[in-house]
Structures are given as structure tokens and as C-alpha cells.
Amino acid sequence: MRYSKTFIPTLKENPAEAEIISHRLMLRAGFIRKLTAGVYSYLPIGLTVIRKVENIVREEMNRAGALELLMPMVQPADLWMESGRYKKYGPELLRFQDRHERESCLGPTHEEVITDIVRKELHSYRDMPVNLYQIQTKFRDEIRPRFGLMRGREFVMKDAYSFDVSDEAASESYVKMYEAYKRIFARCGLDYRAVQADSGTIGGSFSHEFMVLAENGEDTIVICNDCEYAANMEKATVVLKEPADSAESLPLEKVETPGKRTVDTVCEFLGIEPRQLVKTMVYMADGKPVAALVRGDRQIEKVKLTNLLGATELEMAGEQEVFDATGVPTGYLGPAGLKIRIVADQEVAAMKNFYAGGNEKNYHVKNVNLGRDFEVDAVADLREITTDDPCPECGGRLGLTEGIEVGHVFKLGTGYSEKMNATFQDKDGQEKHFVMGCYGVGVTRVVAAAIEQHHDDNGIIWPVALAPYSVVIVNLGIQDEVINPAAEKLYSDLLAAGVEVLIDDRDERPGFKFKDADLLGIPYRVTVGKGFKKSGMVEVRERRSGETKEMAPEEAIAFLQDRIREQLQ
């Protein structure tokens, strides 16, 4: 491609709207432009990179035996009502009516549509296994879109759905996808980890997230330093270290705590440690109040609580809501005598004679005990894991790191096929529900994540596999009767050698072209300038290392072909 013939509107200054690196660089390098909040146009060079990711995904999906199709973006509400998600999905699902006042929505994902296709067209165990995928624009009306392509409302996603005859067969499909995903992200040149994850709204029994490690990650992941365990914070299993306290139950006692409403102030006032106290957090689970108990020095993990309660919407109750539900002002809530539903973290169930709110203004109580002073609906792992907790697999030391979720694989089971009555006839003549799996890759997010991971002060540094061009030729002698033809010959020779090359044939000063080349992040730069006039040599520079070498043009072609081939392995 000729720079003079393409459309790469680079910006010298940082756009005010962008905060994080990938967003800033994509705007500056002319990859994207915003249309409205969370919705972007992909300009030619940005689209080129998106296509690179898509092609890698497509190749690996095909290699794994999946079949590409394309489903509609506009979907009828009926289907979503069948699966029960029209209610459950929440405001992220953009709903609207068409001219006939038919309820419709924009597809944030396609389980319903694919299940509908399969139930209509596949009827026999002989048709399976089957794995269907598409690469398509999705729309999710995010609460707060941010960070450019990282959390947009509209984005490109690859979504695949597998259908199997049995749970065991579905596990095989799952493993196939898991392996395909490892290849995809490795080929994209990303440093990533596959972690155990929460399965969220889509539901299901087993799932892994593929996380790109980057400082600007939106998720925190837990990694074991001593084994292969890695999990999303939301999912990471807390293992009880200490055995249950076997102390004798002491008599319940009321203690006055005037004006002391927080864990810290109560502890300071009573001269105790937060670990001796249980805090009572009230949440509104789909509109109903629930109290969750956790040790004073712990934090509730909201996702764990949501899953335990089976709730769609879970928010902390406001002061007024708490008072309306319990008759107690916040700060003095405790389990003993509380009239709403109570669930407890496993750690609380192991505690004896602890402190808690007295359910009366300015009072707490001591020597509270589960079973004697209160009952709970459920005991479960409800708290956030910490680096002091042992690895649930090997007992080793845990570390925390930030990550960007770029892929997610789920084993769905028969949830959708049952709700939507999708069945096939098995060998034995029995009608059975399809056992499903679903597998997503955030294509546009991969692009953002790659930049987060690969950049410097001068701009992007693309891995060769994702680079819009592998090589940029900087022609420093447009008007020169020696340099210009040499640069042009190098360009056509590289093209002929199958190298993806951009030639900067603009009538601009050298510094200007160098800055743009760096900003765009093209892995190799070949400068044809006055050096060529003197010695017949061109300068080859690697973007990542900054290393430069002088060589003859023919040599440069061979060198570049080698390096590119090497890096595409």
C-alpha cells in the first residue's frame, strides 16, 4: 500500500477523550474514530488489524472443526422469552419495537438464535458433534462504556456454540475449544493466562476465561506461585485455613457502643480486632432484603453472593432500605434477632463468641453464636480471596494480577436446550436434549489488549501477526533520481515476495515520516535515503528493539522475509 493513497489520519496531540494507552494510541494512529459513547468506526488501518485477528480466529476455529455461519443482529423478543433471558438479561439488552410493535432486541450474544436453528434442523445423534460459529458485531448497552475498544457497547466478537449428545462428548468439545483458544492467543503474540471463571448471565457449569496480563486490566485474577492454578477473583475458592473454634459458648452480652458504626471505630472502642467481629451487610436481591455475614476484616465477593442467592440483580441496600427492612439503623445490624433472610460466609460459621451489631442504635453484642443466637439459610464461601489465603489446589502462595478478558469458554449443559425444547433422537431411539457449550473471543478487545501489552512512548509495537503491515519503507528522496527508483523497486520486490508492505511516498520531511512509522507500530522499517546514495545500503530497523542494520536492498528482502516467517510461527 502507498501511504499517499491510503487514509491514515494520525494525530500529533493526545485527544482529550482518551485516558488509557490503547485508546489514545488507536485514536492518534488513525485506527478508530468515535461516533458516540462506546461506538466506534474502524478506519482502514484499524480494520486491517481487526481482520488479522479475525483470520487467526477463523483459521483456528476451522482447524478445530467448527463451521462458520452468520446470524442476524436483530432478534425477536419471543426467543428470549423462551429462554427466560428477556427478563433476566437486564438493561444491557437493547430492546425496541419494530413498526408492527413487535418486541425486538439487538443481539448481545446468540444462544437463542443458534439453539433455534439447531432444534429445527438437527434431529439425530448422527448429526453430532457440531460446532457453529460466527464473527459478528454485537451490541450490549453497557452501564458505562469506557476505554475505547476495551469496553465498548458495540464490538466485534467471535461466538461459537457446540452441540453434543452427552455430557462427556460436550467435555470433549470444550477441551477442543480450550486448545484452539490457546493457539489463537499465542498466535496473536499475547501474554495470557487461562483462568477458572464465573459463568455470569449466560449460565452453565464450567468455564474458563482467557486473560491478557496488562496493567490496565479491568479484572483482578488470582494466580498461584507454586502451581498452575489461576482464577478470576470472583470465582477463586477460599479454603478455610483454621479449624472451627471449639470454645464453649459464653452467655450473650449487650455492650454499649455509642455512635460507633464502623468496624474500625467499634473495634477501637471495644479494644478488639476486626477478626473477632462479624459484619452484617444488607443487600437487595431482586428487590428483597438479604443479610450477608462476613468476618469484620473481610470483604463480601458480590458475584459469589449473587450466585448463592440465584439473584438477577443484587445491590447493597441504602440506609433507608435497611431501616425499612429491619427497623435498625446501619452500623448496628447483627444476626441475632434479625428478621430477614440471612446467609453466612463459611468463616463466620466456624467462629465462636464473636461480636456483632445489637440491632439497636448504639449497641453491639458479644459472645454471639450461630445455632444458639441465630440461624442462617445458607453457609458458603462468600468473601473475597486475599493473598494470605492458600491456593485451593496446592496450598501454595497466591498472587494477584490485572487482566483483560479476551476469551471465554463455557460448558452450558442442557439449560438452553431444555428451556427451548431442543432435542434429537439418540441411538436408543430416545429424545434427548442437546448438551451445549459456548465460546467467545472479543476480537476488537484483542486489538486493544495487544496494544496495552505492546507499546512504548513513541506508539504501538505490533506483534507481526497482528501488524497492519509487516514493513514500512520510508522513502526519503521522493524527488531524487537515485533514491526514489530504489525505494520503488524495493517496494515492488517486497510485494512480489509476499511481504505486506507500506511505502511512505508522501512529500514530507524525514522526522515526520519516522514519527508516523513509530506511532503506527509497524514491526520493521526500511529507510532509503542519502545513505543509499553513498553506499547503496538501506537501513533496516526493528520497531521493538530499535536495532538498526545497514544492508543492500536484496539482502534486506531476504532478512525481512526470514524475520517475519520466524515470528509468525
Add this chain to the structure above:
RNA sequence: CGGGGCGUAGCGCAGCCUGGUUAGCGCGCCUGCCUUGGGAGCAGGAGGUCGUAGGUUCGAAUCCUACCGCCCCGACCA
């Protein structure tokens, strides 16, 4: 949704507090000269419903009200 900030030329900003004639600056863009290995220099030029609507006033980018849009933080205190 709660909190904060911002909307003035394609981009980045000043002007607003304390209202007053042709609304500025840098970058970018156009023309010419000059220059050519890290975003040059000089000269000339084009480009703006000051987010929208209403109000106050002789007069509004500036003051008031409402609305719209965008960005950031939070939604893990009890």
C-alpha cells in the same frame, strides 16, 4: 444510577469570574518561497450557529433556567 468535570475552527486549548464593536492562540489544512535522517522556517490565506432551547439585558461565548452530549471516579461504608 450516585459523584465530579467538560462542551468555543478538524485536534488541543485561552477568553467566561468582573456582559460591550472585527472571538483569540498552538497544531493541522490551502498558496508560495525555502528546507529535507526524528513531527523545520518565513510570508500570505481559508475555516466558528461559542452544544441546544428559553430567559435576564440597550447589548450574552460570558449571567440565569432547562435539556442534550462527552469524559473520569464510584457503585466491595454499615
